[in-house]
Amino acid sequence: MHSFKELVTQFTEKFKESHFPAQPANLYEPGTYFLEIGGKRIRPVMCLMGNELFDTIQPDAWHVATAIELFHNFTLMHDDIMDKAPLRRGVPTVHTKYNENTALLTGDVMLIVAYDYLAKINPQILPRILTLFNRTGREVCEGQQWDMDFETSQTVKLDNYLHMIELKTSVLLAASLKMGAIIGGASEGNCLHLYEFGRNLGIAFQIQDDYLDAFGDPEKFGKEQGGDIRQNKKTFLLLHALEVANPQQKSRLLQLMEENPADKVEQVLAIFRECNVDTWARELKQSYLDKAYQQLEAVAVTATRKAPLLELAEFLVAREH
Amino acid sequence: MHSFKELVTQFTEKFKESHFPAQPANLYEPGTYFLEIGGKRIRPVMCLMGNELFDTIQPDAWHVATAIELFHNFTLMHDDIMDKAPLRRGVPTVHTKYNENTALLTGDVMLIVAYDYLAKINPQILPRILTLFNRTGREVCEGQQWDMDFETSQTVKLDNYLHMIELKTSVLLAASLKMGAIIGGASEGNCLHLYEFGRNLGIAFQIQDDYLDAFGDPEKFGKEQGGDIRQNKKTFLLLHALEVANPQQKSRLLQLMEENPADKVEQVLAIFRECNVDTWARELKQSYLDKAYQQLEAVAVTATRKAPLLELAEFLVAREH
Numbered sequence: 001m002h003s004f005k006e007l008v009t010q011f012t013e014k015f016k017e018s019h020f021p022a023q024p025a026n027l028y029e030p031g032t033y034f035l036e037i038g039g040k041r042i043r044p045v046m047c048l049m050g051n052e053l054f055d056t057i058q059p060d061a062w063h064v065a066t067a068i069e070l071f072h073n074f075t076l077m078h079d080d081i082m083d084k085a086p087l088r089r090g091v092p093t094v095h096t097k098y099n100e101n102t103a104l105l106t107g108d109v110m111l112i113v114a115y116d117y118l119a120k121i122n123p124q125i126l127p128r129i130l131t132l133f134n135r136t137g138r139e140v141c142e143g144q145q146w147d148m149d150f151e152t153s154q155t156v157k158l159d160n161y162l163h164m165i166e167l168k169t170s171v172l173l174a175a176s177l178k179m180g181a182i183i184g185g186a187s188e189g190n191c192l193h194l195y196e197f198g199r200n201l202g203i204a205f206q207i208q209d210d211y212l213d214a215f216g217d218p219e220k221f222g223k224e225q226g227g228d229i230r231q232n233k234k235t236f237l238l239l240h241a242l243e244v245a246n247p248q249q250k251s252r253l254l255q256l257m258e259e260n261p262a263d264k265v266e267q268v269l270a271i272f273r274e275c276n277v278d279t280w281a282r283e284l285k286q287s288y289l290d291k292a293y294q295q296l297e298a299v300a301v302t303a304t305r306k307a308p309l310l311e312l313a314e315f316l317v318a319r320e321h
Numbered sequence: 322m323h324s325f326k327e328l329v330t331q332f333t334e335k336f337k338e339s340h341f342p343a344q345p346a347n348l349y350e351p352g353t354y355f356l357e358i359g360g361k362r363i364r365p366v367m368c369l370m371g372n373e374l375f376d377t378i379q380p381d382a383w384h385v386a387t388a389i390e391l392f393h394n395f396t397l398m399h400d401d402i403m404d405k406a407p408l409r410r411g412v413p414t415v416h417t418k419y420n421e422n423t424a425l426l427t428g429d430v431m432l433i434v435a436y437d438y439l440a441k442i443n444p445q446i447l448p449r450i451l452t453l454f455n456r457t458g459r460e461v462c463e464g465q466q467w468d469m470d471f472e473t474s475q476t477v478k479l480d481n482y483l484h485m486i487e488l489k490t491s492v493l494l495a496a497s498l499k500m501g502a503i504i505g506g507a508s509e510g511n512c513l514h515l516y517e518f519g520r521n522l523g524i525a526f527q528i529q530d531d532y533l534d535a536f537g538d539p540e541k542f543g544k545e546q547g548g549d550i551r552q553n554k555k556t557f558l559l560l561h562a563l564e565v566a567n568p569q570q571k572s573r574l575l576q577l578m579e580e581n582p583a584d585k586v587e588q589v590l591a592i593f594r595e596c597n598v599d600t601w602a603r604e605l606k607q608s609y610l611d612k613a614y615q616q617l618e619a620v621a622v623t624a625t626r627k628a629p630l631l632e633l634a635e636f637l638v639a640r641e642h
Contacts, residue, residue: 027466078429082422101403101469104425108399109462111429112455115436119451123444130440130451134433141430145348148422 001052001304004311007045014062015041015069019113030094030106031113034077037089042316043176044069049308050180050194053301060121061183064129068176070114071133075140077107082148121183129179136175143168150234158239162203170202193298197309200292204317207285210235214269215278226265232257236284237277244275289317322373322625325632328366335383336362336390340434351415351427352434355398358410363637364497365390370629371501371515374622381442382504385450389497391435392454396461398428403469442504450500457496464489471555479560483524491523514619518630521613525638528606531556535590536599547586553578557605562598570595610638 002010019035020028044065051061079085080093081103087093095103118130146164150156177198181191210228214237218225228235238253245253249271256264256271272278292313296306323331340356341349365386372382400406401414402424408414416424439451467485471477498519502512531549535558539546549556559574566574570592577585577592593599613634617627 024463024466024470026470027463078425081425100421104399104402105462105466105469108429108432109459111432112458112462115451116455116459119448119455123448126447126451127440127444130436130447134437134440137433138430138437141426141433142345142348145345145426148426149345149347 002048002057002308004045004049004308004315007048007052007308008041011041011044011048011065011069015044015066019066019070020109026098026102027106027109030098030102031110033097034073034094034106034110037091039069039073039089041069042312043072043172046173046176046198046312047180047183049312050177050186051184052180053194053299053305053309054181054184054186054190058183060125061180063117063120064179064183065176067114067117067133068172068179070110070117071137072172074107074111074114075144077103077110079144081107082144125182128182132175132179132182136171139167139171143171156234156239158236158243161234161236161239165203165206166199169206170199173202173205174198187300190299190301193295197292197295197299200288200295201313201316204285204288204292207236207281207288208317210237211278211281211285214272215281226269229265229268230260237272237281240280241272241275241277244277244280245271249274285317289313323369323378323629325366325370325629325636328369328373328629329362332362332365332369332386332390333359336365336387340387340391341430347419347423348427348430351419351423352431354418355394355415355427355431358412360390360394360410362390363633364393364493367494367497367519367633368501368504370633371498371507372505373501374515374620374626374630375502375505375507375511379504381446382501384438384441385500385504386497388435388438388454389493389500391431391438392458393493395428395432395435396465398424398431400465402428403465446503449503453496453500453503457492460488460492464492477555477560479557479564482555482557482560486524486527487520490527491520494523494526495519508621511620511622514616518613518616518620521609521616522634522637525606525609525613528557528602528609529638531558532599532602532606535593536602547590550586550589551581558593558598558602561601562593562596565596565598565601566592606638610634 015035018032020031022028047065047068048057048061051057076088077094080088081095081100085093086096093103094106098106118126118133121129143164143166146160147168150160150164174195175198178191178195181194186194213228213235214226216225229238232238241253242250253268253271256267261267296309296313299306336356339353341352343349368386368389369378369382372378397409398415401409402416402421406414407417414424415427419427439447439454442450464485464487467481468489471481471485495516496519499512499516502515507515534549534556535547537546550559553559562574563571574589574592577588582588617630617634620627
């Protein structure tokens with residue numbers, strides 16, 4: 001058994017190997033550049049942990065983990081184009097450093113290379129893995145589409161946002177665990193519990209992310225406070241506030257979003273607090289975390305085998321704030 | 322046994338079925354729009370023919386054919402963004418009718434849906450098909466990259482162009498035939514001959530395309546004559562002319578490309594004729610066609626089974642000009 005952190009170190013080291021041929025350099029070099037930007041490598045490690053929950057880590061788990069991380073980077077490279085993001089982790093995005101055509105085509109080939117890792121696995125489990133990988137891939141695209149749709153929509157409800165987050169973030173975490181579990185020979189029931197663990201954990205993570213952006217200690221969180229508020233992002237907090245606010249509070253909120261005064265963040269936060277949005281968000285996060293733990297509890301293996309997954313949950317969601 | 326034209330009709334009809342869910346409409350509706358623009362559906366039909374060369378058409382061949390056509394449309398949708406093409410087949414491209422983000426994300430999900438059709442096939446042949454599909458996909462991206470690189474390069478040689486065409490056009494034709502052959506239970510040797518038939522046919526097709534653009538009868542060809550010349554496109558003809566021209570002819574050619582006079586097409590064509598580029602191109606096309614026929618000849622099945630493939634070659638390359 002390996003701890004979460006041990007697996008992160010192992011995967012990070014192994015993932016440094018070259019994934020692309022040398023030529024055409026203008027196609028593959030930007031791919032290597034992007035992968036070297038780094039990242040927490042949480043999704044591939046979840047695949048390894050899903051495997052090790054049931055069995056020693058199989059070579060197939062490394063292939064699938066690599067495919068997952070390449071897929072994730074493909075989505076990031078294309079999302080950066082769509083979001084016109086100049087930086088990722090403090091360095092220029094591919095479309096900024098090179099150009100949009102490069103980011104488009106290099107992203108495309110990165111997705112295909114991801115599928116090439118899948119093609120290496122045991123043919124007996126390939127159809128199940130491939131089907132789940134494809135479904136998840138489609139869902140992530142759907143999540144990105146809903147996210148873009150919501151930017152210009154005035155009628156987003158909390159349920160819509162929850163569904164979007166599920167597609168854009170949670171299903172890949174859930175599927176990474178489940179693919180590992182399939183490789184580990186888990187029963188369909190255990191796979192399902194593990195998937196639901198990942199899905200609920202992902203939602204709890206996103207609620208926390210929204211919460212910390214508004215109420216977190218900027219020193220500990222490492223981001224400027226209220227960035228989402230400044231950009232009128234339709235977060236869990238804003239959507240809930242708009243649903244529970246009284247008419248005066250609601251009209252003040254809408255006015256602040258329209259007029260963007262200098263003290264907008266403070267004023268919006270005051271309304272959030274009046275509406276108890278902070279307490280509500282902490283409780284909502286906890287309720288998803290509880291659901292996640294219940295699902296993990298239901299997986300039919302000994303508690304000691306689950307320790308790395310609890311360590312992961314702690315790392316992702318129970319962050320200090 | 323079915324003729325090439327019968328299979329085109331059958332596939333075109335079957336491919337009209339919906340390939341996408343209804344929601345999010347902004348993601349999937351542009352995909353349906355693009356597929357409804359139509360096309361000759363040559364690649365998927367080549368998969369069906371590759372199968373039927375060896376056996377009756379299997380359900381798997383329809384899945385793989387569908388995956389191939391979706392992959393092809395994914396490349397077209399993204400190429401249109403990269404080439405800033407306003408129209409395809411006379412109607413607005415996806416990035417023109419909707420926007421670039423849509424064409425990007427809808428293309429992405431179309432590729433994933435292509436892989437979803439592959440996931441349906443017999444697990445026994447899935448690894449071989451998936452590996453070939455991935456290799457071909459990477460090569461098509463590489464071909465597109467070389468094509469973009471060549472636009473701004475002054476040192477493109479005929480061999481480089483040939484390699485680019487092979488990757489961008491021929492390998493998908495070749496792989497479509499081979500995937501069908503694998504489904505039909507063909508031996509590795511027969512698969513290879515069929516692949517080489519498709520690869521050489523594809524190159525012959527592209528040489529003819531370049532030739533017709535310059536020397537074809539615009540009435541029969543359906544395109545304005547000399548479009549490639551006007552745009553200084555590095556075609557087979559231009560690259561060969563630059564290699565065989567004497568110093569005066571070469572400097573006239575380069576001057577015409579630089580200055581773009583009103584009678585540029587006529588003047589360039591005159592130099593092409595002085596250098597016997599027209600004869601050379603016809604002979605080069607014929608040499609690839611001969612290689613293609615030799616490879617088809619070597620496939621160990623009766624001549625009658627090969628009739629649809631000869632019909633296809635006739636349709637693609639032996640066009641009237």
